[in-house]
Amino acid sequence: MAKLILTHEVTGLGTAGDVVEVKNGYARNYLLPRGFALTWTKGGEKQVESIKAARAAREHASVEAAQTQAAALTAKPVKLAVKAGESGRLFGTVKVADIAAAVEAAGLGTIDKRKVELPAHIKSTGSYTAIVRLHDDVSATIVLDVVAAK
The missing domain is CATH 3.40.5.10 (Ribosomal protein L9, N-terminal domain)
Structure with missing residues (x-):
């Protein structure tokens, strides 16, 4: 050991x-x-x-602040525009830093990219979920709408 x-x-x-x-x-x-x-x-x-x-x-100063941000994160999906081909397949994968930047751009506050967990690699457009740990006792499940960038 x-x-x-x-x-x-x-x-x-x-x-x-x-x-x-x-x-x-x-x-x-x-x-x-x-x-x-x-x-x-x-x-x-x-x-x-x-x-x-x-x-x-x-970390957040209190559990209440983390719960407030968790409610905001779960309230609406976060739109994430990435480069994709004709069939919807992405050029690369979506990274946790991309998700953190999209959450901040959506006006839902800042999150630490190290606190984002993806259940699987995102390699095509569609709807996905990710888990964000905001505090030791508070985590939020956010919905990601991955769309092709124009």
Whole structure:
């Protein structure tokens, strides 16, 4: 078992700043190469505090503010215009940064791209859903209308 400090939120494992124990292969082959975690050391405890402070600065101040934004996000679909071919197939995929920019352009507030989860890659036009974690206790499911850009 490997003891790690998470630097990003990993679904099903923990949030940034958490100290977790995972199997060696999961740490070596997934978490460490992608930069989701650092190996735990005694000096790493200082890093844990700075990671938690940075995470707290990015989060909403209260659960009520997060719930208000979640209600706004779920109220109407977010339109996302991307380059696509004749058949509706996209040139590339929709990235979480594109979704965060579309939410901000729609006037629904700002969201951190690291808090957006896509269930699958979006490779064609249509209607999709994405989950945005606004707070530890609050998440919102947003509807994305992916259309071809003109």
